[in-house]
Amino acid sequence: MFVFGSSIVHVGNNNYLPGPGVPRANRPYNGIDFPGSIPTGRFSNGYNTADYIAKNMGFALSPPAYLSLAPTSSSGPLVLTALSNGVNYASGGAGILDSTNAGSTILLSKQVEYFEATKAKMVDAAGAGAVDALLSRSVFLVNAGNNDFYVFAAAELARNRSAADQRRDAAALYASLLSNYSAAVTELYSMGARKFAIINVWTLGCVPAVRVLSPAGACSALLNQLAAGFNDALGSLLAGLAQRLPGLAYSLADSFGFTRDALADPQASGYTDVATACCGSGRLGA
Secondary structure: OEEEEOHHHOOOHHHHOOOOOOOOOOOOOOOOOOOOOOOOOOOOOOOOHHHHHHHHOOOOOOOOEHHHHOOOOOOHHHHHHHHHOOEEOOOOOOOOOOOOOOOOOOOHHHHHHHHHHHHHHHHHHHOHHHHHHHHHHOEEEEEOOHHHHHHHHHHHHHHOOOHHHHHHHHHHHHHHHHHHHHHHHHHHHHOOOOEEEEEOOOOHHHOHHHHOOOOOOOOOHHHHHHHHHHHHHHHHHHHHHHHHOOOOEEEEEOHHHHHHHHHHOHHHHOOOOOOOOOOOOOHHHO
């Protein structure tokens, strides 16, 4: 299992990035429900999405963070882990666009580069044939896009753009996002990836950090509309790639639909509070 994306599937890469502006989850209350009740770098009270998918595949949890395995002195731990379990390249704050939170995260394009470097080391150790066979059976989990929209929406509000201008800006954003997303999937495919588990963008306007900006704690309609429009386009993109790239198989998880339903009927999903963050402080834990 090889994991790419943002904070929802991040397991600690940002802990190894330098600088005060790097988003990290290495302090309480992150990890309060994780075994040992310790912060692990996950932006979560416990296991995250990558962990649960890995657990359902038979692993104990998500494969470890790339930067925890890639010291300059030795590639041994990285290669052994990549050949047995896989590697997690995700980074909190990462975007599909190279401009999103640049300098404080590992961008999606850089995550793909890290996988390329990993594969080269795997081939040196085990041979091209064995590695290609392994990668064709592996699952490539991708969950990205949320941070691009947060950055975009903040910029649009700051510029006080008209509704017509916002529509034009959103169309240009979609085009750039889909081009980069297609490039990432195609590049991974060219390196041997065949099975993709893609997670779309959830109801971005309803996260606590957005709701807290509203006096009534309301969701942002703009962000939810942006997410829904992108998800439609992403579905079409993946269907087209599957037709064009022989052997590519994918599943598309509807995170937007899941969170929308959970917000509409919390008790049906086992929740009592769908407005407050698990691990923050202040109003709505935001």
